[in-house]
Every structure is written in C-alpha cells, then in structure tokens.
Amino acid sequence: MTTLTNLLDLDPAQLVAYCGELGEKPFRAKQLQRWIHQFGASDFDAMTDLAKSLRDKLKTRAVIAAPAIISDHTSADGTRKWLVDVGQGNAVETVYIPEENRGTLCISTQAGCAVNCRFCSTGKQGFNRNLTVGEIIGQLWMAEFELRRTKGIEPGPKGERQITNVVMMGMGEPLLNYEPTVTALKLMLDDNAYGLSRRRVTLSTSGVVPMIDRLSQDCAVALAVSLHASNDPLRDGLVPLNKKYPLVELMDACRRYLEFAPRDFITFEYCMLDGVNDSDQHARELVALVQGSNPVPCKFNLIPFNPFPESGLIRSQNPRIKAFAQVLMNAGIVTTVRKTRGDDIDAACGQLAGEVKDRTRVQERMKKMADYQEKFGSNFGRIVEISS
Numbered sequence: 001m002t003t004l005t006n007l008l009d010l011d012p013a014q015l016v017a018y019c020g021e022l023g024e025k026p027f028r029a030k031q032l033q034r035w036i037h038q039f040g041a042s043d044f045d046a047m048t049d050l051a052k053s054l055r056d057k058l059k060t061r062a063v064i065a066a067p068a069i070i071s072d073h074t075s076a077d078g079t080r081k082w083l084v085d086v087g088q089g090n091a092v093e094t095v096y097i098p099e100e101n102r103g104t105l106c107i108s109t110q111a112g113c114a115v116n117c118r119f120c121s122t123g124k125q126g127f128n129r130n131l132t133v134g135e136i137i138g139q140l141w142m143a144e145f146e147l148r149r150t151k152g153i154e155p156g157p158k159g160e161r162q163i164t165n166v167v168m169m170g171m172g173e174p175l176l177n178y179e180p181t182v183t184a185l186k187l188m189l190d191d192n193a194y195g196l197s198r199r200r201v202t203l204s205t206s207g208v209v210p211m212i213d214r215l216s217q218d219c220a221v222a223l224a225v226s227l228h229a230s231n232d233p234l235r236d237g238l239v240p241l242n243k244k245y246p247l248v249e250l251m252d253a254c255r256r257y258l259e260f261a262p263r264d265f266i267t268f269e270y271c272m273l274d275g276v277n278d279s280d281q282h283a284r285e286l287v288a289l290v291q292g293s294n295p296v297p298c299k300f301n302l303i304p305f306n307p308f309p310e311s312g313l314i315r316s317q318n319p320r321i322k323a324f325a326q327v328l329m330n331a332g333i334v335t336t337v338r339k340t341r342g343d344d345i346d347a348a349c350g351q352l353a354g355e356v357k358d359r360t361r362v363q364e365r366m367k368k369m370a371d372y373q374e375k376f377g378s379n380f381g382r383i384v385e386i387s388s
C-alpha cells in the first residue's frame with residue numbers, strides 16, 4: 001500500500017516538484033496551492049480548474065489533512081481556542097485573538113518542550129515530539145477557514161481574511177524544530193498561500209543562538225526573544241538554555257538578526273515573577289544590558305506570569321509591573337504590558353494543554369483547569385493579548 005502524501009506538508013518549491021513527478025507543469029502547483037491555502041479546499045473534486053485526470057491522480061496519492069480538532073472554545077470577547085490532536089496521545093493548542101484591525105493566531109511548533117523554563121507548564125511536561133509542517137501550517141489553515149465558516153465569509157481571496165498576524169508563541173521552541181518551522185513560515189509568506197508580510201509573522205524563541213542566525217538567512221520574520229532575566233545567574237535559573245547561550249551571546253545574535261529583520265527592533269518578552277525578576281534594580285540592569293556600550297534596539301513586552309500550582313511562583317502585583325515598566329520607559333524603551341483576555345476559556349501563555357491519551361483525558365484536563373481557576377481566581381487561565 002502506498003502512503004498518501006499530505007499536501008499540507010509541502011512548501012511551494014516541493015509542491016512544484018511533486019506536480020512534476022505527476023507529469024504536471026509548475027503552474028498547476030500554483031493553482032493547487034491556491035486551492036489549498038486560499039480556498040481551504042480539502043476535496044480534490046472541488047478544484048474545478050484542474051483537469052479531471054489530475055484530480056483523479058491526486059485522489060489516489062494525496063490528501064489535504066490538518067490535525068483533527070479535539071475541542072473548540074470561544075470566549076465572550078471573541079478569543080477562540082482549539083485543542084488539536086497531533087497523534088500519539090499528544091495535543092497542542094492554537095489560539096485566535098481578534099482585535100479591532102487585526103486577528104492574531106498563536107500557533108504551536110512542538111508537543112511539549114525540552115527547554116524546561118521554570119515558569120512554563122509546557123516545559124514541565126517535557127518534550128514529546130516535533131510537529132510536522134502539515135501540523136504547523138495546518139493550524140493556520142484550519143483556523144482561517146473555520147473562522148470564515150463560522151462567520152459565513154466566503155473562502156478565497158475575495159473573502160475577508162480573518163488571520164492577519166501569526167505569532168509562534170504557543171507550545172514548543174520553534175528554533176528546536178527548525179526545518180518544519182521555516183517551511184511553514186515560507187508558506188505563510190507565499191503570495192499563492194497566505195501572503196502575510198514578514199512584519200506580521202513573529203517567531204518567539206528562548207534564545208537558540210545559532211538558529212537565530214540561520215533564521216536571519218532563511219526566513220527573517222519579526223523576532224521576539226524570551227528574556228525574563230537581567231543577568232546570567234538569574235536567567236540560568238529560569239531559562240536553562242542560558243547556560244549554553246549566555247546573555248552576551250544572545251544580545252550579539254539579536255544585533256546580527258536586526259540587519260535582516262523586517263522590523264528595526266527585537267521584542268523582548270519578560271515574564272513578571274513576584275520577588276524573582278521584578279525589582280527596580282532588575283529593570284535598571286535590563287536598561288544597562290540593552291543600552292550599554294553595545295546597544296540592542298528593542299521593545300519590551302511584560303507578561304504577567306500565568307501561575308500554575310507546580311511552579312511555586314507568583315505573578316507580580318500590578319503596581320510592581322507598572323513601576324518596573326516605568327523604569328524601562330524612563331530610559332526611552334517602548335514597553336507594553338500584555339493585557340489578559342479570554343478569561344472564560346482556559347488558555348494562557350505557558351499553561352497550554354499537554355499530553356492527551358483520549359477525549360476523557362482532555363475532559364479531565366479541562367476539569368483540572370476549572371479547578372485551578374476556582375483556586376487561583378478568575379485570573380488563572382487567561383490568555384493574553386499580544387500588543388506591540
């Protein structure tokens with residue numbers, strides 16, 4: 001038995017090669033790609049401008065299959081969260097965050113994560129596996145066309161695009177699943193697929209220095225770096241990867257990246273942890289780090305910590321976050337604090353769902369989330385709004 005090729009796994013060049021193997025001209029690949037990524041088609045028979053003979057060939061050899069949806073929740077504020085099945089008992093989350101003039105999709109790149117940051121529940125699950133291209137781009141494919149179906153918006157370029165921005169800030173470290181991540185990024189940018197500009201796609205990394213350099217050459221989208229600490233000893237304890245790539249190397253990598261980046265700044269994410277990294281002294285140290293003798297043009301995005309019981313960590317109080325932000329702003333650094341949204345559904349940075357054996361397990365997890373919310377108040381499980 002031949003295995004079917006999932007066309008969601010193929011980037012533009014691979015699709016051309018694939019059509020070549022079927023004896024088809026390159027423009028057929030473009031047509032096919034538009035059917036898949038602009039019309040959300042999964043049925044070859046719907047692709048009316050392709051010859052019947054080609055459609056019949058495709059039906060026997062290929063499939064267009066995104067990960068199956070396990071659950072789908074919409075918050076009162078329009079935030080929508082899907083839990084999708086990526087096989088072998090693993091599930092990842094995809095979150096859509098609507099705003100006035102844009103819609104941002106937060107996607108996952110791995111089931112679990114090997115980096116094991118102290119404040120992140122994804123890290124606490126350990127690493128399960130890398131997602132495939134089809135599973136990464138499939139989140140965008142699924143979300144865009146699900147949203148259109150819900151709102152009665154026609155597929156294709158004429159229908160209003162729902163997802164205008166993508167952030168790789170879900171589960172996993174994208175730069176440790178490099179090739180599939182870059183292939184998915186290329187599809188996001190391709191004019192015959194999603195046609196997003198590089199400025200509207202942001203990759204967030206915990207700081208895999210050599211891969212930041214590779215990304216600058218292969219697909220330089222906007223870059224967010226999870227900093228979380230103002231000095232090496234503190235960062236070593238929060239982001240273990242810092243022991244391998246300490247701050248001076250990370251800052252150098254950021255500077256190099258900026259030569260190729262679509263924006264003229266790096267976004268530093270900083271998770272606000274009560275009594276750990278949130279003093280004025282830490283803020284001053286950050287200013288010195290990014291404005292010292294070798295400055296890094298940057299913005300700061302302060303993320304109020306989303307607590308989970310096993311972490312033993314506490315979210316900084318709002319006045320502390322404000323004071324911290326003020327120190328940065330007084331130094332002329334643009335600083336935003338992520339607002340929390342979607343508090344009636346259980347999704348949050350670093351709290352994303354982990355291993356699921358079956359639907360019962362998912363229900364159990366959902367129940368557990370609800371219990372946490374009861375215990376930790378309505379703030380628990382809020383998902384955050386990405387503002388730049």
Ligand code: SAH
Pocket residue numbers: 117119120121168169170171172173174204205206225226269270271303304305306307308349350351
């Ligand atoms: N692995 C990548 C991208 C996914 S995490 C990275 O670390 O950058 C996306 C963001 O959520 C990161 O900045 C991460 O540090 C942050 N985050 C993780 N756990 C969190 C938590 N419990 N509360 C708030 N932010 C968290």
Ligand code: SF4
Pocket residue numbers: 113114115116117120121122123124170171172173206226350
């Ligand atoms: Fe992995 Fe990012 Fe979580 Fe760290 S914060 S454990 S890198 S997903």
